[in-house]
Amino acid sequence: MGMILTAILVLLALALIFGAILGYAAIRFKVDGDPIVDQINALLPQTQCGQCGHPGCKPYAQGIANGGEPINKCPPGGESTIQALADLLDVEVLPLDAEHGEEKARTVAYIREAECIGCTKCIQACPVDAILGAAKQMHTVIIDECTGCDLCVEPCPVDCIDMVPLPTTPQNWKWDYPLSGETLIATDAQRGAA
Amino acid sequence: MQAAPIKIWDIPGGIHPAEHKHESTQRGLEVMPLPARLVLPLQQHIGARSEPVVAVGDQVLKGQLLAEATGLVSCPLHAPTSGIVTAIGPAPFPHASGLEEWAITLDSDGEDKWTDLEPIADYQSLEPATLLDMIRLAGISGMGGAGFPTSAKLKARPEQKIFTLIINGTECEPYITADDTAMRYKAAEIVAGIEILMHILHPADVLIGIEDNKPEAIAAMRAAVGDRAMRVIEFPTKYPSGGEKQLIQILTGKEVPSGGLPADIGMVCQNIGTLLAVHDAVLLGQPLIKRITTLTGDALTRPTNVEALIGTPIRDLLQFAGLQPDKLYRLVMGGPMMGFTLQSLDAPILKTSNCLLAGSIEELPPPPVAQPCIRCGLCSEACPASLLPQQLHWFALGKEHDQLKRLNLFDCIECGCCSYVCPSSIPLVQYYRASKAEIRALDLQTHKADHSKQRFEHRQARLQRETEQKEMDRKVRAEKAARIKAAKEAAQPSETETSAEATTDVTRIEAHKPTGLTPEQKQLKIAAATAQMALKKAQKQIAANPDNVDLQAQVPELEQACEQAQRTFDEAMGEVSVKAPAPPSAAGADDAKRLKIEAAMARASLKKAERAAGDSPTEEQEKEIYALREQVAVADARLPKDEAPRKPLDESLKKAKLDAAMAKAALKKAERAQSENGEDAALQEEIERCRAQLSDALGVLEQAEAKASQLETSQQRAEKKPVDETTLQLKTDMATAKASFKEAERAVQEARENNADTGPAETELANSREVLDKAAKAFAAHMASKETN
Numbered sequence A: 001m002g003m004i005l006t007a008i009l010v011l012l013a014l015a016l017i018f019g020a021i022l023g024y025a026a027i028r029f030k031v032d033g034d035p036i037v038d039q040i041n042a043l044l045p046q047t048q049c050g051q052c053g054h055p056g057c058k059p060y061a062q063g064i065a066n067g068g069e070p071i072n073k074c075p076p077g078g079e080s081t082i083q084a085l086a087d088l089l090d091v092e093v094l095p096l097d098a099e100h101g102e103e104k105a106r107t108v109a110y111i112r113e114a115e116c117i118g119c120t121k122c123i124q125a126c127p128v129d130a131i132l133g134a135a136k137q138m139h140t141v142i143i144d145e146c147t148g149c150d151l152c153v154e155p156c157p158v159d160c161i162d163m164v165p166l167p168t169t170p171q172n173w174k175w176d177y178p179l180s181g182e183t184l185i186a187t188d189a190q191r192g193a194a
Numbered sequence B: 001m002q003a004a005p006i007k008i009w010d011i012p013g014g015i016h017p018a019e020h021k022h023e024s025t026q027r028g029l030e031v032m033p034l035p036a037r038l039v040l041p042l043q044q045h046i047g048a049r050s051e052p053v054v055a056v057g058d059q060v061l062k063g064q065l066l067a068e069a070t071g072l073v074s075c076p077l078h079a080p081t082s083g084i085v086t087a088i089g090p091a092p093f094p095h096a097s098g099l100e101e102w103a104i105t106l107d108s109d110g111e112d113k114w115t116d117l118e119p120i121a122d123y124q125s126l127e128p129a130t131l132l133d134m135i136r137l138a139g140i141s142g143m144g145g146a147g148f149p150t151s152a153k154l155k156a157r158p159e160q161k162i163f164t165l166i167i168n169g170t171e172c173e174p175y176i177t178a179d180d181t182a183m184r185y186k187a188a189e190i191v192a193g194i195e196i197l198m199h200i201l202h203p204a205d206v207l208i209g210i211e212d213n214k215p216e217a218i219a220a221m222r223a224a225v226g227d228r229a230m231r232v233i234e235f236p237t238k239y240p241s242g243g244e245k246q247l248i249q250i251l252t253g254k255e256v257p258s259g260g261l262p263a264d265i266g267m268v269c270q271n272i273g274t275l276l277a278v279h280d281a282v283l284l285g286q287p288l289i290k291r292i293t294t295l296t297g298d299a300l301t302r303p304t305n306v307e308a309l310i311g312t313p314i315r316d317l318l319q320f321a322g323l324q325p326d327k328l329y330r331l332v333m334g335g336p337m338m339g340f341t342l343q344s345l346d347a348p349i350l351k352t353s354n355c356l357l358a359g360s361i362e363e364l365p366p367p368p369v370a371q372p373c374i375r376c377g378l379c380s381e382a383c384p385a386s387l388l389p390q391q392l393h394w395f396a397l398g399k400e401h402d403q404l405k406r407l408n409l410f411d412c413i414e415c416g417c418c419s420y421v422c423p424s425s426i427p428l429v430q431y432y433r434a435s436k437a438e439i440r441a442l443d444l445q446t447h448k449a450d451h452s453k454q455r456f457e458h459r460q461a462r463l464q465r466e467t468e469q470k471e472m473d474r475k476v477r478a479e480k481a482a483r484i485k486a487a488k489e490a491a492q493p494s495e496t497e498t499s500a501e502a503t504t505d506v507t508r509i510e511a512h513k514p515t516g517l518t519p520e521q522k523q524l525k526i527a528a529a530t531a532q533m534a535l536k537k538a539q540k541q542i543a544a545n546p547d548n549v550d551l552q553a554q555v556p557e558l559e560q561a562c563e564q565a566q567r568t569f570d571e572a573m574g575e576v577s578v579k580a581p582a583p584p585s586a587a588g589a590d591d592a593k594r595l596k597i598e599a600a601m602a603r604a605s606l607k608k609a610e611r612a613a614g615d616s617p618t619e620e621q622e623k624e625i626y627a628l629r630e631q632v633a634v635a636d637a638r639l640p641k642d643e644a645p646r647k648p649l650d651e652s653l654k655k656a657k658l659d660a661a662m663a664k665a666a667l668k669k670a671e672r673a674q675s676e677n678g679e680d681a682a683l684q685e686e687i688e689r690c691r692a693q694l695s696d697a698l699g700v701l702e703q704a705e706a707k708a709s710q711l712e713t714s715q716q717r718a719e720k721k722p723v724d725e726t727t728l729q730l731k732t733d734m735a736t737a738k739a740s741f742k743e744a745e746r747a748v749q750e751a752r753e754n755n756a757d758t759g760p761a762e763t764e765l766a767n768s769r770e771v772l773d774k775a776a777k778a779f780a781a782h783m784a785s786k787e788t789n
Helices: A002-028 A035-043 A057-067 A078-089 A121-125 A186-193 B128-137 B150-154 B178-185 B187-201 B215-225 B244-252 B272-284 B314-320 B378-382 B389-397 B401-406 B417-421 B428-498 B500-512 B519-544 B549-573 B588-613 B619-643 B649-677 B681-711 B725-753 B759-788
Strands: A107-111 A161-165 B029-031 B037-041 B065-068 B083-091 B101-108 B164-169 B205-211 B231-235 B267-271 B290-296 B304-309 B330-333 B355-359
Touching: A035 A057, A035 A078, A035 B428, B029 B178, B037 B083, B065 B101, B128 B150, B128 B187, B128 B272, B150 B187, B150 B267, B150 B272, B164 B178, B164 B187, B164 B244, B164 B272, B178 B187, B178 B215, B178 B272, B178 B290, B187 B205, B187 B215, B187 B267, B187 B272, B205 B215, B205 B244, B215 B231, B231 B244, B244 B267, B267 B272, B272 B290, B290 B314, B304 B314, B314 B330, B314 B355, B378 B389, B378 B417, B389 B401, B389 B428, B401 B428, B417 B428, B428 B725, B519 B549, B519 B588, B519 B759, B588 B619, B649 B681, B725 B759
Parallel strands: B029 B304, B164 B205, B164 B267, B205 B231, B290 B355
Antiparallel strands: A107 A161, B037 B101, B083 B101, B290 B304, B330 B355
16 A cells, blocks of 8 residues: 555656646747748748638638648649648648639739829738829839739729739740650651651 | 969860851951941840930930949940930840840941040059949940949959959850950950959959960960960860859869859959950940950851940841851850850840851751650769759759759759750750749749738738827827816816805806896895804804803894895895794804805905906996905905904915905006006005005914914814815816806807807806806705704
């Protein structure tokens, strides 16, 4: 009986000691914020467009991290974002959920300035302050800051905002990958060239 | 300085393609005739696009500034000839994409007239910074290939001393002979350019590297250098020894670190063409407007080297060299290894265009179809940067960007050796270029996403801040309003509490109210009520203190007063009072109280009259005031002796103070009148009288004060009771009502003054009177009930 009591007391003491250590460690090495949310957020395109159904990129990141949201709800990010998220979270790559939109070429908002009435509604809607203007003054979009989220299109009372694809210039032009003709054998060269 | 044996190092890999250099070196250096139209793209260099400073239609002179640099890494642009600016906008551009680029189009006027130049012969006297500025303003960018602004390159690492200046006369790529020609025919100018750079950089060593396939150039350079502190180094021909990093390795044995610049190891490498431009800029004062370009290829009948103006259309150049359009299969800008195919002959040559290769189909056949990689490893052997081209190829196919970066894809100089040696004809370089472009684009995208995130977060923070600020402002305003309200409330009750006048003031105001009673009636009523109250009080005191003879003697007096007041009131009301007269056993204390109240009332009305009269009293007002003063004096005179035995001393003290103050005021007034009206006997007399009064009053005050201090401790303040809640509340109500009444009065007054409709104001006044009346009644009733209790 005495031995059992001793054992229980010893175990209790150990439990208390380790509990204290763990409790201390939890305070001493506390991590501020949620690192996984930040990591996911870093992979998202930060358009803050809300197409995923969340009010911004960070809430979607939180949804993925905590709420088990699927990783395929971000049309602006497209395949590459899904791929990156899959790599980070070690989950299956999913095709983009068409319900939330399709992956489109990057666009920027363009205000047809002659039609702008200066209502400032688009300025309030822009999540990144990319629209410049004042009440009753013409507004314009700072193209370099625009993320192409198209949140400004809907509030415009005169529908003078277009989403236009960015033009290709010598500065942003990219070399293409070579056509993959390398599965052909030498005697098929004529066919490949034709 | 060919004495010391010079150690030559080797680079890994490299190839020996057919040179094809002799075709274009046979005709020496020709000068291209002035073209009719020049196209000057605004982006001829690495960095920010330059900004036009001319407008369409402007007449410009040769060498005049057309566009200025827009940042540290940018380059200005000058007019290569005199003429008229005919267009600024997108124009054909020599680029692998075939896309257009913004350009200034200049129509030559044929005069080729220079603008004013400022050549500097004695550049040694100038600061290096001044010379760097001259180089920058002359629009010089690297003329060998990439086109990095030269001044920025020379000061890329300001903290790092440059020990070795390397002059790149290698020109290792097949077909190109522009630098070769420059060295052959312009060696003296090149050496002068080197000396300018030496003056800027003060290097310990100057190495001029030339491949051994250019003996004429080597000879010319050696002759030009003479015994200057420069070394012309000849080394075996091998492609790509002309790459900056490769040349440094060949001449010094040192390697530029991955991702670094030659300046990191204390070296700077400059191209022959750049040195010519530096010479022109400093010694001739000419900006960079021309260059030597090789025109070669099977499709040209007379391949040659020309000194052409920047912006000369390629079509003009090729026609000058005898273009055979039917033989032209592919036009390449640059060499066959690293150049790119042009899609249009309309594009101009740039500051970086060292060669135009107009190849026939035999010369530049279409690339054979690529076959699968057999992992032979020839590419790795050929790579001058010691990379693993075949691994890079696989990862590029799989778009594994992390792996590509890990394998130092960005150290690839895209020399094309791996593609050249590939037995499967895999276009390896094209994979690397595409992968690099994609990685850069993704990096840019990530960067942009970070930037957007930051902006978004800042915006959120700003909105948050604004909301908080608004909330705080609202709170502050609410607090302020509450404070003001509290202060008002606190001020008014205390007023009514401390001064007897205030209460009587209220009754006085009430007296003015036409709420069924005339003011006189009202006053009488109140007087009656007060008399009754005093009587009751006296009776109570007698009950408590039966053997106080004084008190008992006063009671009948009080009774009488009370009765009289009631009667006068009843008379005023026009009806015979049926109310019971005051009890017969009234006590004298009440009389004192009544007197006191009368005195207070008199004082209050005096005050009011004075206030109404202001600084410029009318005669009538003065009379009134005088009468009131009399009253006050009478009341006061009666007061002390009646009160003295039982009244708390502070009352008499207060009165004395008041008298003194009044006397002072009267004196002041008299004095003021005198100063206004000049000497006047009557006024003087008045002043004297006032002074006497004042001194009397002060004497009384002193006495009273002395008494007060004597008796303070033994004083029994039977009358003073703590003010209970209800009293306070009622007083507050009354004060508020009084305030609103006063306001209404003011409003009526204003309306009258402005000849406006006084109706609403008067209604308001009547209302507030009613309210005030009620409040006063309630207060009086409360006080009465308190007294009886």
